[in-house]
Amino acid sequence: MTTLVLAEHDNSVLKDATLAAVTAAGKLGGDVHLLVAGHxxxxxxEAGAQVAGVAKVLLADDAAYGAALAENVAPLIVSLMPGYDAVVAPATTRGKNIMPRVxxxxxxxxxxxxLSVESADTFTRPIYAGNAIATVTSSDAKKVITVRGTAFDKAATSGGSASxxxxxxxxxAGLSKFVSADLTTSARPELTAAKIIVxxxxxxGSSDKFHEFIDPLADKLGAAVGASRAxxxxxYAPNDYQVGQTGKIVAPELYVxxxxxxxxxxxxxxxxxKIIVAINKDEEAPIFQVADFGLVGDLFTLVPEMTSKL
Known part of the structure; x- marks a missing residue:
């Protein structure tokens, strides 16, 4: 069995989400090839060639793939599939955009x-917002798979020697055109890769209060900043801060x-x-059911106190 992995990148750096996808692909058995579609x-x-477990890197370098438009990248993957039994991508915004077309x-x-690979045709995945885990067996000749990055270890970024x-x-394809990207830049760690998230x-209560109380605590901890959908x-916070089923899936070492x-x-x-700390004045809040440590009280008092003692 040979599996193709779609690399997540920004045309200069290979993203960590790719490493989890490589690990998942390796569990299918057989060779793992990495597709770098970009400009x-x-x-x-070259970075992908160093990743442990990757046997070959395919580089499709074309201006058409520079913005990772699904209308262009999906046909590229489809054209390669006669030589592969499965294609795997991280379940990121890019993966969710491209893979359904494939x-x-x-x-x-x-x-x-x-969430796991039970065999070459059997997998587990979350349903009902993660409250149940389904075991899925596919009889399709070609498997099209997205991977929740937090469920798999990241492949080592060194030790590989792929061609x-x-x-x-x-x-x-002429179906869409990239115009511009308005990206949020921050000195803090990227949300999905951060070891600590606040x-x-x-x-x-307001955007001002959000930044007044959350930002200093995050800065003290060297953490990324997240937010609930509400x-x-x-x-109070931009869309790219959202954590949740309709936002970003994270699994840091510490989540506050x-x-x-x-x-x-x-x-x-x-x-x-790994460790969840909850601060809420409602002791019956559902967050306490999953929290390892809970503080019941007024956040406007507790958060500054916590920040001052760090």
Whole structure:
């Protein structure tokens, strides 16, 4: 069995999400090949060649793939699938955008956000916002899979010695055009890769209060900042801060939930964190059911006190 892994990158750096996908692909058995589709992305291909478990890197370097438009990347993957039994991608925004198109073109059912590989055709995945785990067996000849990155160890970024092969592809399909990207830049760690996350909820009351109380604590801990969906919907924090089923799935070593009640959709995005600390004035809040440590009280008193003692 040979598996193709779609690399997550920004045309210069290979993202950690790819490493978890490589680990998952390796559990299918057989060789693992890494597809780097981008523009001026040779450095990504070279980094991919060093990843443990990767047998070959395919580099499709074309301006059409620079912005990772699904309309262009999906046909590229489909064109390569005659040589592969499965294609795997991280369950990121990019993976969720591209892979359904690949599955539809191949006329197979996508297997989404797997948590484990039981065999070459059997996987587990979350359902009902993570409250149940389904075991799924696929009889499709070609497997199209997305991987929940927090469920698999990251492959080592050194020790590999894969060859890099330049390939062509269908190029620009002419269905869409990249115009611009308005990206949030921060000195803090990236949310999905951070070892410590401090998240704020609707109880903070306003955007000003959110940043007044959450940011200093995050800075003291060297943490990334997250938010509940309620806080994002209320305008307290930008969309890319959202943690949860409809946001980002995280599993840091420490997750601090401030003023977050613990709705099912939020818990689905962070309950795999190794240590969870909850601060909430409602002792019956669902967040305390998954928390390792809980502080019941007024966050506007407790958070500054905690920050001052760090």
């Amino acid at each position: 001026n992305a040779k450095s990504v291909a 599955a539809a073109a191949l006329d197979v059912a996508q297997i989404s956000e797997i 890099v092969e330049s390939i062509g592809g269908p190029g620009d 998240s704020g909820g609707r109880a903070l 806080a994002v919907d209320a305008g 939930a401030v003023g977050i009640s613990g709705a099912i959709q939020h818990l689905a995005g962070m309950k795999d964190s």
